[in-house]
Every structure is written in C-alpha cells, then in structure tokens.
Amino acid sequence: NPYAGLVSHLRASWLSGKTRPMEYRVAQLEALGRFLDEKKQEILEATELDMGKPSFEAFFTEILQCKNELNVTLGGLCHWMKDEHVDKNLVMQLDSAFIRKDPGGVVLIIAPWNYPIQLFLVPLIGAIAAGNCAIIKPSEISKNTEGGVAETLSCYLDNRTFSVSLRGGFAVVTGGVPETTSLLENKFDYIFFTGTSRSPPVGRIVMTAAAKHLTPVTLELGGKNPCYVSDTCDVTNVARRVVWGRFFNAGQTCIAPDYLLCTVEMQDKLMPALREAITEFFGPNPRESPDFGRIVSDKHFRRIRALGGGGRVAIGGQTDEAERYIAPTVLADVLPSDPAMQEEIFGPILPIVVIANMDEAIDFINARPRPLAIYAFSFPHLPFPCPSQVVNQVLERTSSGGFCGNDTLMHFTLTSLPFGGIGNSGLGKYHGKFTFDTFSHHRGCLHRNMGLETLNTPRYPPYTQQKLGLLTTTFEVKRRGTCTLL
Amino acid sequence: NPFAGLVSHLRASWLSGKTRPMEYRIAQLEALGHFLDDKKQQILEATASDLGKPPFEAELSEILLCKNEGGETLNNLSYWMKDEQAMQLDSAWGGKDPYGVVLIIAPWNYPIQLFLVPLIGAIAAGNCVVIKPSEVSKKTERLVAEALPIYLDKGGGAVVTGGVQETTRLLENKGGYIFFTGTSPVGRIVMTAAAGGVTPVTLELGGKNPCYVSGGGDVTNVARRVVWGRFFNAGGTCIAPDYLLCTVEMQEKLLPALHKAIDGFYGPNPQEWGGFGRIVSDKQFQRVQRLLGGGRVAIGGQTNEAERYIAPTVLVDVQPSDPIMQEEIFGPILPIVIIANMDEAIDFINSQERPLAVYAFSSDDKTHVPPSCPGGVVNQVLKRTSSGGFCGNDTLMHVTLTSLPFGGIGNSGLGMHHGKFSFDTFSHRRGCLKRGMGREPLNGPRYPPYSQQKFGVIRATSKVTRKNDCTLL
Secondary structure, rough: OHHHHHHHHHHHHHHHHOOOOOOHHHHHHHHHHHOOOOOOOHHHHHHHHHHHOOOHHHHHHHHHHHHHHHHHHHHHHHEEEEEEEEEOOEEEEEOEEEEEEEOOOOHHHHHEEEEEEHHHHHHHHHHHHOOOOEEOOOOOOOHHHHHHHHHHHHHHHOOOOOOOOOOOOEEEEEOOOHHHHHHHOOOEEEEEEEEEOOOOHHHHHHHHHHHOOOEEEEOOOOOOEEEEOOOOHHHHHHHHHHHHHHHHHHHOOOOOEEEEEEOHHHHHHHHHHHHHHHHHOOOOOOOOOOOOOOOOOOOHHHHHHOOOOOOOEEEEEEEEEOOOOOOOEEEEEEOOOHHHHOOOOOOOOOEEEEEEOOHHHHHHHOOOHHHHHHHHEEEOOOOOOOOOOOHHHHHHOOOOOOOOEEOOOHHHOOOOEOOOOOOHHOOOEEEEHHHHOEEEEEEEEEEHHHHHHHOOOHHHHOHHHHHHHHHHHHOOOOOOOOOOOO | OOHHHHHHHHHHHHHHOOOOOOOHHHHHHHHHHHHHOOOOHHHHHHHHHHHHHHHHHHHHHHHHHHHHHHHHHHHHHHHHOOOOEEOOOEEEEEEEEEEEEEEOOOOOOOOOOHHHHHHHHHHHHOOEEEEOOOOOHHHHHHHHHHHHHHHHHOOOOOEOOHHHHHHHOOOOOOOOOEEOOOOOHHHHHHHHHHHHOOOOOEEEEOOOOOOOOOOOOOOHHHHHHHHHHHHHHOOOOOOOOOOEEOOOHHHHHHHHHHHHHHHHHHHOOOOOOOOOOOOOOHHHHHHHOOOOOOOEEEEOOOOEEOEEEEOOEEEEOOOOOHHHHHOOOOEEEEEEEEEOOOOHHHHHHOOOOOOOOEEEEEEOOOOOOOOOOOOOHHHHHHHHOOOOEEEEOHHHEEEEEEOOEOOOOOHHOOOEOOOOHHHHHHHEEEEEOOOOOOOOHHHHHHHOOOOOHHHHHHHHHHHHOOOOOOOOO
C-alpha cells in the first residue's frame, strides 16, 4: 500500500488539531485565492493544451467561479463554524444543547478532466473550511493541468513536513487507475468523487471501496440530461441557450443538455434557429473558431464519433481525428435505440428525439435513469415572472439532480443552490455552504448541570406509574394547531 | 429477486405522485400515531416477551419518543416542505424531492422506535417505504407485520419479514435510499450492496462509547446517571456508556456510589424485580457472558442462562487487552479502565475507533475551572475527541432532543436523523432555476464569439465579492 505512510501522516496532522483553528483555515483559503490569481495564465494555457478550452471559458469556470466560492466561504466561515444552539425541552432549560461542526478528518478528492481545476478546487474549499486535511487526486487525462497542479499547488497549501510523523494538512497525488485504486485501499474519513456515469462505473467502484471503511461519500456523476422544448416557444432564444449549453467546452460538461425532446413540428422550427445560433457563435467553420474546444483524448474522440451513427445529421457532422475536432452537430429523428441514446454523450452532438406531447416527454424522461439536470423550455403566455405551466409540470413530475427552466447550465452558477445528483447521477450535494456541510460532521451535543438531580429522578427505577406520568408531561411534544395546507 | 415485484409496485406508486401531497403525508403520519395508541398494549407485551423490556422503558422509548417525533414532524411539515429561496432571486430555490422507495432495516433492541422514527422522516419527505423489522425480536416482528399495514396506505409502504437471506435479496433492489441501524460489520455489507446501485445510505451503527469521569465533586449523581444509562434495557442501547475511564482514586470513590445506585434502582435482587431487562437471545447471552472473563467482578456478576439474565455488573482491573474491551458490550456490564489524568483519557479515546457517543463528567463549574483547562474538563474532552454525539454530565439524554442530529462518524456510522434531520435525510435537495424567455441581451455577453469586453461584463455581473471579515471565534 504505497500511500499508507502519506495517509497516516495526514491523519496525525489532523489529530494534532492544527487544521482546526479558523485562522489556519482562512490562511489556506486565501492561499488558494492567490494560487488562482498568480497561476491564472498557466491554468489557461494548460487547459487549452489539454482540450482546446477557450480562455474565456477557462477564465469563467476555472478562475472566476472558484473565486466566487472562495469569497462566499470566507465571508460565511465564522457563522458556519459556530455551534448552533437548538431548542430544548422543559427539563433541559438550564442545560446547553448545540450542534458542533467537527471536521471528518482526512478527505480524498478525486477530480475529472473536463473542468480540471474547478472540480477539485471547489470541494477542496469546503474541505478546508470544515477543518479537514485533504489528498487531492487530479485527473491524469488532463495531463498538463495535472502536472501544473502537482507542481504548484503545494507551494500555496500547507504541505510542510515538520518531522517524520507530523506534516502539513494537504498533498497532491498523481497517477492513473492503478494509483487511484491503491489510494482507495486506505481509510479516509470522506471521499469526494466527480466522474463518469458511463462504463466502467467508477462511482460504484469508489463507493464499494469506501464501504469497506464505512467512509461517507459524495459522488458527482452524470447522465443523459433531457431538454424538453414545448411547442409554444420563441425558437431564437431557445436555440441560443441550448446551443450555448450543449457546445460549451465542446460538449464535455456533466450538466450539458444531452438530448432534445420535442414534437416533429418543433424540430422543424428549431433546426434553422439552431443552425443560425451555431453560425453566430462559431462562424461558418467552427474548426477555425478560437471559441470552440476539442475532445480531450483520442479514446473519447472515437467514442463520441461512433455515437454519430443513427438519426440524420442535420447540422455539422464533420470530424478531424488529428485535431480531435468534432463539429457542433445536431442529429434529427433520433430513435431511443440509436447509439447516441445509449450513453451520456459528453461531446458536441445534440440528438433530437421526437415525441408527441409533454406527457410523452415526461414519460420518456421517467423511464430512464435519473439525470443530473432536466431542462424545459416554454414561452409563457403571461408576462414574466409568472411561472409557465409547462415548466412547472415537467419540474413536478420528474426527478433529477437539478433543474433549469428556460435555460441551460445556469443553475450551476448560483453558490446558494445545492448541486448534486440523484439515483445514477450521483449522491450528495455541494457548492457554497453545502460544501462546508458535506465535509463537516454535525455532532449533537448536550452539556448538563451536575446539580438539579431531582429533575432526573422520575426517569430512574424503581419504575412507577406516577413517574411515567411526570416524564410524559415534561417530555411530550404536543401537536400544534394544523398548518395551513400548502 | 423475490422482492422485485413489491419494489416496482412501490416505485410505480411513487412515480404516480400519490405520496407527495401534504395531505397524504399528514394522513400517513397521523395513522402512525394511531398505530402507537391503539397497539400500545401489544407493543409493551411483545417487547417484554422478546427482551424482557420493562413496560416503563418500552413506553418511554417505543411509544413516547416516537410520538414526539411524529408530533414534531406534523407541527413543522409545511415549513420543512417549502422550497428554500436562494438569495434574492425569487426564481431560484432548493426544492425538496423524495428519493422514491426507501428501505428501512431495523434492529431488535428498540424494535419499534428504530424503524418508526426513520419511517416518520421518510413519509414526511414523500417517499414510499419498505420496512424490514428485525427477526431477532420475533414477537414484535410479527406484530409489526400484521398490524402496521392496516394503518399505512398500501401504495405507500410495505413490511417485509425474514432473516439474513431475505435482507440480502431486498438489498439487491437498486435506487432510492437505504436506512440501516445495526452493527458495523453488517453496515459494511449494506453499504457495499448500496454501492452497486449508487444508492445513498444512512448507517446508524455503534461502538464502544467511553465515559470519562474526572476527579472532584460529589459522585452520587455521577453514579446514578451512569448506572441509568448503562443498564437501561439491560445494556442493549447503542449509545449506552460502554466503559468508564477514571483515575484509581476516582474508582475508589465511585464503586460504593455505583453499588448504591444499582441497589436503589434494581433492588437487592434485580432478577426478581420486573424493572430490569433480559438478553434478547441465547446467542447474545453467551456472547455477553463470555465478556466477563478478564478483570475482576466488583458488583453483580450473576447470570442465569434459562432466563437470559445477567445482573447489573461492574468490572474493575480491566486491561485494554481484555475481551470486554475488544467489542461493543451491548449488555449490562460496565468495565472501569484506569488512566492517570484527562490527557491520558483523551489519548485513549482517540486511539480507538470513533464511537457513537462520548460522555464526560466533571463537577467543575464556571467559578472553579482549573486554569490548565480552558472551558472546563467537559469542553476539553468535547473539543479534543471526535464522536457521533456528545453528552456532558449525563448519559443518553442528548438523543431525547428532536432538535439535535443523531448519527455516527467513522465506524459508528454515517448520516444523521431525528426531527428535521430525518426529513432532510430522506429528501433530495434539488437546485432549481427558472428564467424568463425574454431579456436575451442580458445573456449576450456569455455567448461566443468571445471578447475581452464581454468577459468584463460577465465578471462584473457574476462576481461574488468577499464580505467583511467575521470576528474571529
């Protein structure tokens, strides 16, 4: 077990208590902020090398969003860390009852390649804020970013070695599947994994490894995120918002709209609008646009290219293996049995599946594994902000990690919304305070007075009816008047 | 997969949406209250038969505590169900969705409470539920299997009976949520099975809950509170103080006080009196009896196999290597382990697996806090250890507050419940955003072709600035 020493050093570090004072946590978080500022250029370059990520996108997702999470956390930390005092019953009025936020201990964060900084850094922010030590395992697929993180992050985070047995709170581990497998043999106090829901089912493997040590996990996986477009729509704006969400990062986004559901009439209306949006964004030849990314690896390129069989290529379809370029592509008349509908696409292909009406769309969605996100577009008959019936129906009659009406991806940008999957798309949630809570143990605490023993006598044997009556009176939670029904 | 039909029937029920309206949930929760009222006598008799549970204790733990959870939930359900608005945007909120079909696996020691309290939360959150009571507490299992379905809506829940094999088959069904209360080894098996479906779990397990008694002060109350916690339900309580840590001087003071408390509570012959429980099965009896080897019996020690009776027992001269310190006792034996001082006690606790509860007794009050001990002994132990929950100067009582989360950490479990925490456990928090179809120019800056100017606008509009520093704790 090559990492046993590292893990036990980190555990000693945690047990020493050094990662717990607020000053320490604030210092680490501020150091992460400096990492983002000072290494910004390197991050933009590395992600461009890894997957042709446009700098604009990288700046937004890898720098700006991370800094937002940092600022929310630094601003909220002292409140989040405080003991939460809770309601007490009659007997405990003079006692102290509160929830103490304890760190879990040593956490493992495993990140994927598509947003290679954000998807380890945002969990790390919460882990640090909650007082933990952490091992960060960036993805080996985004090689340049992995190398950059391994070299530079340690300059910012406390990874000093004080002695043979005492060290700072953080470490970066690099490597591929064998290294991750070895890492997972160790006992961690929390494992935070972001990765694929496709085969091989790594989320399952991680949770099985965690089960051996009874380690709690958060699994941010993925799925096929449906995007229902109702008939009553302004196609121009729908097309732009859908095209943006689907082709951002060349489609390699866990919450990207994976496939469209609409009637055959809407498909006909949408197609020219989609074409126009693609041209507006990427020009007549997206391959020459600096704003359109590439596929991260040959293996993924071939995988995605194979998904293009089936349906009819209505827009795009061009590929170039040398560049790992796949044009922004729309497939029409796709059948549920086609390749594009068998797995999460994770690439710049948008299949359109035709359904007859909203009920069919909802049934179609509910017949499939629950996705990370559901999108529904409907132009309301009433002026905004009155909610649209269609959007509400889809929301209420489906189940998914998250939901966005009349747009794509944008729910992800609010640090005040919980982000996580359900069913096959994952378990657990984070962002903002939810990350802090994920990595904290909420410890129920009661601190009683050693006196006032007479208050305790009714609970002691020998048992009598009279004692029982007294206990019932003092402990009983009475039913209040009924709430007004929602 | 013999339960596939049942689970898919419940899943269809959930998909139909019938378990979601608040009226439905309230009706089910009120039905559970009627179950507790109507079947109270049968519950007391079944638990008395299964584990000699004194009716007083059963009424407290199986009836009153459950009714409190029900009352708390019914009082607050409409607030808990409300979407949580995110910041000032009235079109962004965190919704509370049910998971679908929840599986609740309960143990034998508090056989009603330990399925019913999670059940309350699962129903309150809009789920369908499969309840698997313990086959070890046989009479209670039969009562639940026969009576509970009469109260619950058929489309909303079902009771499944059986042993290890049936539970294994049940665990093959994927999706939803699994709530398990039991031992750590079985907890591992449950979580491994859950991993196959990436199913979220709560595991309420156990451990050896240390109870540190510091020097000074009147030991009478300490003894009463410790004896009560240890011997309630004949020691079959996951949060019972499992072993005592104190100095040799404190042990000298404590032993007579423990003796006096035991006599006062259970009389000179606890076996004859109806207020002290029995061990649930021959297998458990033999397991607990074996733990008596090692150390020296200072109080009690008598056993009777026919009755599965073990007297309230205190062991002294216990070594960390003795059998009784190798596993959770879950029986009416209290070993005392000698340490030199508080630091040693804390080190000992931290060298073991993290328990479900840590207890610390200290008579220091705010005027007599030793300068070496900021905040007092209780606060030091709290701060320097890690456990599911904590109680200073008493035992068990922290779980009677529905406002405190109840759950383990490390080997003692993961997840939490009670009160609103049960509702939250069984709800999926769904981040939702609803936007208008108009005002498209506001979206313009995010679309390609990208430019510095666009980026400036994005940064200005979406940036979160750091608020003023908090005052340091």
